[in-house]
Amino acid sequence: MAELTDIVNETIRREIEEYIERPDEVERNVGLFARTRPLMQEISAALIEGDDGTVDRLTKRALDENIDALEIMDDGLIAGMGIVGIKFRDNFIYVPEVLACARAMKAGMTYIEPILSASGVKPLATVVMGTVKGDLHDIGKNLCIMMLRGSGFSVVDLGVDTSDDEFIDAVEEHKAPILGMSALLTTTMPNMGRTIEAFIDADLREDVKIMVGGAPVTQEFADDMGADAYGKDALDCVAVAKGFVSVQA
């Protein structure tokens, strides 16, 4: 049976010792990391710390050393994200830290995506996501993006305060069949309707499925604005996007 001392990386040992309390989870993670190579443990440790620069550098190094991409995913990225999930569940970290770790995961996946492409594995679809003009809130959008990427979608993140033109340009440039808009204020929410009208004016409305979400948004508002769907949370967002894809398929 593997022991904590079998894990060479000090950060990983400390993470398991200090933050994992359930015996079954300790055993599983000790067993997992005890058998992974040191470079994978370094990737996990950097991901847990939200250090996307280091994850980027180490993932590239791993691939240059001919380490299998699936091993990097399993033993580096997913293993690290598993510990992040436990720490978040048990209130050792909060949403901002989780999103930093998700960004670090994306940094690693950026090198794996070309390999997927070469293997004929395509993303489920490309989704353009943004918070509407005048609104600077992004946590909900970022949680949706984390979920979408984790579920196999390719996501173009336009950030906050996104204008109609920026949404339209991104959808055209990336040939995205799905657009997701977020708003956190009742004063900015109508800008979703303005963007939808802009798509109609640009003769692009039929080419894209539009989903909307955010705390003040309701199904009723989504219908009033002419959106195709409303997502009440990040899980719903993925379900809606998958629904769009299956319909198009």
Add this chain to the structure above:
Amino acid sequence: MPKIDPAAYRQRIDRMTEIFSDIAGRAEEVSKFRCPYRDRLDRCTGKFKCRNQVASPGENLTTCSHDGQFDYRSAWETKPESYGRAKARIKKIKRVSAEKRASLNAFPKKD
């Protein structure tokens, strides 16, 4: 370039979806009693104004002064009762856009 077996990749995606689903579900719960922009050091990571923000000397981020005793969301949302106004604005945006399109169709540009 080495290849990835699509079925094997699909298994990894399923595992990632499981982890992220748990995280998203937990985020929904945590956000009911703790602002999602508040990090583990009680700093505010929001890029907007909020009445609970307190400047910390020498720090880029402000500190969150919310005491957890009330629904924080009213601190950064303007007047929750403005739904009626939002609905009216949406209606107006659609009406104006439709009128503009009708006018353009009635008097198309000459080539």
